Amino acid sequence: MTSSGPLRVVLVDDHEMVVAGLKAMLAPFRGRVRVVGEAIGAEHAVSVISGLAPDIVLCDVRMQGASGLDLCRTILERDPQRKIVLLSVYDDEQYLFQALRAGASGYLLKKISGDELVRQLELAHTGVTVIDPTLAGRTADTASRLQSDEFWPGxxxxxxxxxxxxxxxxxxxxxxxxxxxxxxxxxxxxxxxxxxxxxxxxxxxxxxxxxxxxxxxxxx
CATH class of the missing domain: 1.10.10.10 (Winged helix-like DNA-binding domain superfamily/Winged helix DNA-binding domain)
Structure with missing residues (x-):
């Protein structure tokens, strides 16, 4: 929660069913998180987010047209302090690294439970970079190998x-x-x-x- 009440969240996904599912998942936690807006597709997201100024933007990574990564960069160019958490079905460290390079405050997988999602959003709001536990255990090793250039060029x-x-x-x-x-x-x-x-x-x-x-x- 913020000092003035529940975290204000905007949902961004190009599938209405996913947005509806996220709203239903977060509904039992309305004392801690409140969905204040939604955007179906990245092309509408910037205006929605600018108008509502949410505490957190919860956004899908892969969408038709502009991706969640592109949207993250666009939003942060306008407002570097905005907190954006990317949500994905892809258990892939390369997506995670791309998300962090884009300036995202976190990368979570869509299989996450409702109470864990709320907890991670609260952490992201405090300035913690949140990473899905499924990926977190592999990230440190991969990062060190990247620094040692043990992977492919680029x-x-x-x-x-x-x-x-x-x-x-x-x-x-x-x-x-x-x-x-x-x-x-x-x-x-x-x-x-x-x-x-x-x-x-x-x-x-x-x-x-x-x-x-x-x-x-x-x-x-």
Whole structure:
């Protein structure tokens, strides 16, 4: 609870059923948490959040159009103090690291119970970075291995192993068609990987991505 009452929460997901389920899950805890608004899809979320100024935004990681990670960055650019907790079905450390890099206050899995979700939201409101217990046990070991560069090139920047492969081919000068041929995937799949790579590296185009890879020494 805040000094003035229950935590004020806005829910963001692109499925109405998920939002309804979260509201039902949090309803028994209305003395500690109150859902003050909801947005179906990321495109409506910014205006809803700006208008309501909630204590916590609870947002799905993967949505159609802009992802929860994109939305997190957009919100924090406008209001760096806003607390955003990302909710996901993906028990994947790479998503966790991407969420933390985006500035999220936490990463929780959708299988979480209602009372645990409330407890984690309360912790996030106090400034604690909350991580689902399922992932927390693996995170320290993975983080230390990332620092030792034991994973694939680009893992520290949040790239998946396949994205790292695509970026390496870009550095060598292969075209999209050439990359698709080497990886035995479609041109559209390559373009999807490129969009994700640009977002994670914070660049807008192919030339900038290659320059960042070289400057950061991703491939040595």
């Amino acid at each position: 893992a520290r920047q949040g790239l998946t192993q396949r994205e790292s492969e695509v970026l390496s081919f870009m550095v060598t000068g292969l075209s999209n068609r050439g990359i698709a041929t080497r990886l035995i995937v479609s041109d559209e799949t390559v373009k999807s990987h490129l969009r994700s790579i640009y977002r994670k590296l914070g660049v807008a185009d192919r030339t900038s991505a290659v320059a960042t890879a070289l400057r950061e020494g991703i491939f040595q």
